[in-house]
Amino acid sequence: MLKGKLKFIIAIAVIALAVSYLVYGGVKDTMVYYLTVKELKGKVPSVYGERVRVSGNVVPGSIKHGPDGSLEFSISDGGGDIDVAYSGIVPDIFKDDVEAVVEGEYGSNNVFAADVLLAKCPTKYEDTEALYNSGSEGKGVNTY
């Protein structure tokens, strides 16, 4: 019987090790630093060519649509701003002043080449102030 039990322990250990290995490898190969614009600027030049995720508010008036669907804009968080170049699907709520999250590489030409663009609304959703100052301030995608 001891032999049978040992087989089980080995099988369970194999599963545990396999899952741990997958988790370890997955984290190691896919992790990215999540920085603010200020932190990104602080890491120049070591950050050049490294994949990072950065968030900041879209600078009003900086959004430029290219003829081929490409997009250029700047994001800022008070500690400076960076230019972002992106091509791909643009979220509906992306516009001036929203909080944008971009993932990609910061090039030595000081343009952030992004291949992921997410957008969040800056105003807190249950902010009642906005009720009285017309409805121009928005809310986020609240799905629950």
Add this chain to the structure above:
Amino acid sequence: MVETGKLSIFLAFAISIYVVCASVYGARTGKSDFVKSARNGVLAVCFLLIIATAALVHSLVNLDFSLKYVALNTSTDLPVIYRITSLWAGQAGSLLLWALILSIYSALVVLDTRTRSRLLMPYVVAVLAAISVFFTFLIGFVENPFEALPVAALEGRGLNPILQNAYMAIHPVTLYLGYVGVSVPFAFGMGALLSGQLGDEWIKYSRKWTLFAWTFLGVGLLLGARWAYLELGWGGYWAWDPVENAAFMPWLAATAFVHSVMIQEKKGMLKKWNMALIILTFFLAIFGTFITRSGIISSVHSFAQSDIGPLFLGFIAFILLFSFAMFLYRIRDLESENRFDSILSRESAFIFNNLLFLGAAFAVFLGTVFPIMSEALTGNKILVGSPYFNRVNVPIALVLIFLMGVGPLISWRKASRENLMKNFLVPVIVGAATAGVLIALGVRDVYALLSYAFCAFVTATVFTEFFRGVSVRSGRGENPALAFVRLVSRNKRRYGGYIVHIGVVLIVIGITSSSVFVTEKQATLTKGQSLELAGYTLTFQGIEQYTTDAKNATVAKLEGYKNGKPIGPVSPEKNVYKYEGNREINQETEVALRSTFTDDLYVILMSYGEDGAATIRVMVNPMVSWIWSGGVVLLIGAIVTMWPGGRKEREEVFVRYTLHDRDGTAKV
């Protein structure tokens, strides 16, 4: 109405406290009057919360802008149906819905067990009421949906247009029915620990309720995926967003539980494991609610930032400490009645299934909380995205699919060589042949090959089971169709489970095909120009505009052809909503979707210029419709499994002692 609603919530809170005390006191002293009065208290709480919810719905429908919740979530131009659904569009309303569903479930539990389980039930009722105390406290004192504005607003903020969608109307409720449903088996588990009644009773009820909650969680996840696919316009249906993971984790743990519970029912084993599993499932459900409601982990879904975060954390800590303390206190009474005989047995297939489901849940959990953990430990916020989740979960899922084929056919205790040959020869050949054909057709992706081969293997095992069952019956002279119906209706759990497995196979095929073989192309077209992709041709006819009461729409008119044959107009849109309150979205993207059995043509209007040119992105997603049809099959299977009647419960207990058929063939 508002005062009635407020008062109902406070009363529900007070009565919930009373129920906890009276139920426990009655059980400990043997005073059945107290137990009875606690049960009536549960019904009263349910009644009060129905009134409170009705009052809030009334205010929403009648646009009572003196209430903060109404002003924040509705507007004058909102159709009545979405005024009602905005009950769960915001924080306070969602929490009220949580409490309401819990109270309805609690009332059902009380009514279902009126004269049964006298020793166990008072504690189950007390646990349910304790959870109700927490949620009625939240809606009564922290996030009251009836909170008034200092000055009534003239107009509300409106509901986000992308939430004005039939799927969005039912997806949150479906998920909530699942999330909250997990409370019931947890209450039975805790009731068993508290009362010391650790026999079959709690397992029987827990299994039933977990299956129920599991079904709603699963269907809710699929509805959410479908909504994202139709509405968000990026061509995918799952992004491993923290909020999606929040619902996926309890689903994984519940899936493990509905499998391992069978081992306890039939063999009296894994008692500790099951108890720990149901505690974990409930923890993950509450944790999921916490993630979605507190906004602690940054997600593309932006949520209310409010004070409920710390309260939730306190509640979670209390649940974990209390339930594991009780678990340790009773651990001696949770000994197995049997032991594992062989690694080649159905028991061990279930063990591996459980370990893998928990492994997946752990990996998802780690990935979800990674930003918080890394920030706390190293000071740097580090994130793992979709690639991490896919890398870890795809191999685990593949092994699970393989086990899904093995589990139902391998014999209990110890599989013999004959059993393995008899049951697995044909399915293994089918699986290998599928892989062979696909390689010959040029499929080279290893994961895709394994996935299809395993799916074919599982399908073959399920069909073998049905075929055997039907042929045994029709051998006795029944007509095969009747034999099939009787076979399923006499063994609902078994064959319902197989139908669920077929649903899962369809979903897996859909996910595999659409993620491995997706093709896409983007182009800027002027009038008359065409774009070709995967056999489809789209010819641009120009930009058109039209106006309705709610929006100004811009349409890119395209004529579609598949392999040269016309498939009609394809018209992706950009909409601008008229009402001010909806202006947080400049333009809402409305994709054009043509869904068929083999692939989905998914067309997005990216932008359009003054010159009449349009940039469109086209995706061809193979077999996405299989995911949704798999969901329907899964739901049908789950309903069959849960359908009342048929084999009596007494017989189920009886089966436990007789089910030692060594070859695992269909029992008819």
